[in-house]
Amino acid sequence: MRNLAVYQETIFEQVTRLAGLFLLAPVLLVLTLPVLLHINQKPDYGFSVRRQEVVEVVPAGPADMAGLRKGDAILVIDGRYINNMPDYFAALAGRYDLTPLAVEISRGSTKRVLVISPTQPPQGVMIRNYGVWVSGFAFLMIGFWVLLRRRDPVARNFFSLCFIFAFFLLDIPDHASVHYMTAKELIRYLFQLLLPAYFLRFFLRFPSPRSNLAREKIQLRMLLVPGWVLFGIIAWMFYLNPAPGGLLEATLEIVTLIYLLGYFLAGLVIFARRVMRRDRPIQQTKLKVVLWGLIFGLAPFIAGMLLETLSPGASLPQLQYLAFSLLLVPISFGLAILRYGALDRAFVVRASLIYGLLTILVLLIYFVIVLGLGEFLAKLFKVETYWVLLLVMAGSSLAILPLRRWIQGTIDTAFYPARRANRRTMTSLADRLTGLIDPGDVIQTLLTSLADLFRPESLVLFLSPGDGQGHFKAHLPDADAADSMAYDMDGEDDSAPTEDYPHLDQGSGLAILLKRIRRPVFTEELEDLLFSGDTDHASLKVLTRIRAALIIPMIGGNRLVGFLAFGPKSNGALYSQEDLANLRALGIQAASLIESRLLYRESLSRKRLETELEVARDIQGRLLPTGPLDTDYFSICGRNEPCLMVGGDYFDYFPLEDGSLGFAIADVSGKGIPAALMMTSLVVAFRREAKAGMGPRAVMDRLNPVVASLVSAGSFICLFFGIWNPATGVIHYCNAGMDPPVLFRPRAFYRQKLRRGGPVLGVEPKRHYREGALALEPGDRLFMFTDGLTEEQNPLGDFFDTDRLLQLVADNLESSPLRLIDKIFSAVNAFGGEEKTDDKTAIILEIKNLQ
Secondary structure, eight states: OEESOSOOOOHHHHHHHHHIIIIIHHHHHHHHHHHHHTTTTSOBOSEEEETTEEEEEOTTSHHHHHTOOTTOEEEEETTEEOSSHHHHHHHHTTOOSOOOEEEEEEETTEEEEEEEOOBOOOHHHHHHHHHHHHHHHHHHHHHHHHHHHOOSHHHHHHHHHHHHHHHHHHOOOOOSOHHHHHHHHHHHHHHHHHHHHHHHHHHHHOSSOOOOOHHHHHHHHHTTHHHHHHHHHHHHHHHHOOOTTOHHHHHHHHHHHHHHHHHHHHHHHHHHHHHHOSSOHHHHHHHHHHHHHHHHHHHHHHHHHHHHHHOTTTOOGGGGGGGGGGGHHHHHHHHHHHOOSOOOHHHHHHHHHHHHHHHHHHHHHHIIIIIIIIHHHHHHHOOOHHHHHHHHHHHHHHHHHHHHHHHHHHHHHHHOHHHHHHHHHHHHHHHHHHTOOSHHHHHHHHHHHHHHHHOBSOEEEEEOOSSSOSBOEEEOOOHHHHTTSOOOSTTOOTTSOOSSSOOOBTTSHHHHHHHHHOSOEEHHHHHHHOOEEEEOHHHHHHHHHTTOOEEEEEEETTEEEEEEEEOOBTTSOOOOHHHHHHHHHHHHHHHHHHHHHHHHHHHHHHHHHHHHHHHHHHHHHHHSOSSOEEOSSEEEEEEEEOSSSSOSEEEEEEEOTTSOEEEEEEEESSOHHHHHHHHHHHHHHHHHHHTTTOOHHHHHHHHHHHHHHHSOTTOOEEEEEEEEOTTTOEEEEEEESSOOOEEEOTTOSSEEEOOOEESOBTTOTTOOOOOEEEEOOTTOEEEEEOHHHHTOBOTTOOBOOHHHHHHHHHHTTTSOHHHHHHHHHHHHHHHHOSOOOSOEEEEEEEEOOOO
16 A cells, blocks of 8 residues: 555646646537537538548438439539548538539549539437537536546546547537638547547556556556657648558558557457456446446447448438437446445446436427427427427426436335435434433444444444544444454454554554545555555554455544544445445544544543642642741741642741741742642652751752652752741751842842752752851841743743842832732733743742841
8 A cells, every 4th residue: 555645746737637627628618519509400411421432322312312423523512622521521611501512523434513402401310419419518528527526647538538539529610711621630630549549548547547657657658659650640641632542541541540459459458357357346346337338338329320321221210319328438437437436236226227217208208399299389380399309408407407306216215225224224323423422432332333234344443632643543342243343453452552553643644545535435445546655554554454445534624533444344245335425424423423522521521620720729729838927036928820720839938846937949840730749749748857857958968869759850849948047047048959049138239149059859869968058137138939930021032030030129128028029920920911931939038136
């Protein structure tokens, strides 16, 4: 299985495709409209000409009555000399009345002038011409539709074939200009010579292209070279205008015949070999539909033409209607190209019944109105049956869609009751899924119901984790539904991928393909749909492991929610077109349903988490001081604002047994729940050590290995711990990586920073810390803070920074500690705006008196 995406067009292929769709097809359609309008007006002369020689004269026709015989050479028509076929067609161009035609002929050694009085074309001829025109129109429209829907070489070659057939069947009007008719004749020769090449190119790639290699593209283009060479020789002969019947012309005819037969036979051999292949059952069903389309489309038309040619007098008028059988050819090819999956017998028979009965009804309407009412109006009111025919055609086109729906419903009721029952079952399943709330129940109900309905040998649901990254998660039916399925999962639990279970990444070629084509795909088709040379081993391994035969993508909006992988049916039957239609519709419904249920569960989990976080925040808040601590000797207060519901900053202050004041501030790396959990563990350990009567350095030495055992790689904790003794006025402290607290003295012109200590906790478990000591005096203020205050950013990206923060404190030293804390947090929050980027914590200690 190849990787990445559906066929990628080159710029040249894009340009030629757009030119075919919006230039060639519209121009041909516009040019052929005059031919359609003049079918009933073109006079019937009763003879045919090839190389200026009469090759057929209709018995008792106008030419026969005028004395024209087979083998006569046409020399002059109404004064215009006839030297070649363009001269002949130019002489007859624009004749849409019954004006007699003066023809000078050569019979043996004598020349004579005959006057042929044309007649209106017989109704049978008009019907045949209308049938041929409609068939050509069908070729053009189906080729256009296929090229519009698909962009690969199969579609382009099919459009080329359809365009050439449409050119011959539709025809473009003749003109009195010899140069115009010469150009038209050369185009006809060109298309005749290119037709075998496009025929062979099409069957080399049909029903799906095999590769996108540049070498193969060149080889396919080389198939066109013989046709262009022969066309160049023919164009050169047109320029020289040699006498007919020469050696060069005979040699050219033989070479052209060999070229035509060789290419056509090669294409048919390739087609026959693929029809006989047994290893690709999906492809085989399509090729059989094409085969029957060719047989039932071409055989009646060719048989009618042969009967009319061999025995024109005995041919029945109804044989003219056989021209409509040509419609089956482009329809069968278009069906095989555009329809994905197997074209099962039931689908083909049902479609044939519907459109066959529709055609019969339209023909009955035609016979009743045109042959009955039309003749009556013609006799009574002198109304031409042509206008009645046009009204019938217009009315039939309006009634086609309602008639088709009515016939389809009638056939389904009479012959296919199981089809309606299957649809009701799928609708009932969708209703049951809608009534379920838990996504696990939805998934299991979906899998077990599909397993019971289709009886696949295996069935796996792959769901995306929802973030567009990672692996799909595989879900299997429960044990009861899976008893009859031949899984080979090594007894693994389906709750999550394991080491042995092959992972399927969301960026795999299969996932990209399913998101792009958004339709069911058979594993048999994957090699035709994925074109890059790199092999998608992961997808191939998964699909082979579960024996997947059919993949149903589940698209929600523009996202691949997941896909269902069905194994072959246990009874050996192929998945039908009805199965694909039902599963595709169910896949879309189930995708939206599962996604909504997962979102609902996620919403419940989020609300539950929010509730739990509220509780955690309350618990974390209780671990912090609830208010200022104010005595005759000192006043201390602090504040913590986490950026999320809970955070990793911590501060504390508490009296010790000897009357000293202990205080601390900490910053855990990270934020949110992980940081909060680490902070909670720190609080428990810190309080146990701090209240044991040890100094700051001893506390840090004991906390460091404890923290190292708690944090993960790359995580750490910053901590400042100080003890102030009001009897001596001395503060002993240890700083483990915190932003150094700043001491503001009212009578000093400098700020002192408390740095002594060591690195952050948890990085070097055996590291010993140092302790600092400093005498504080009444009026001194010690400001402690975390980096959340200094790293606050405004919308322009500027930081609040340390200098700005310390200046703010210095400008407001006359305020009480509590008031100063309020001013600090108000200024920082106003600077940064509404969005909080980090936890913020600060403590202010004011010394009032000494004991």
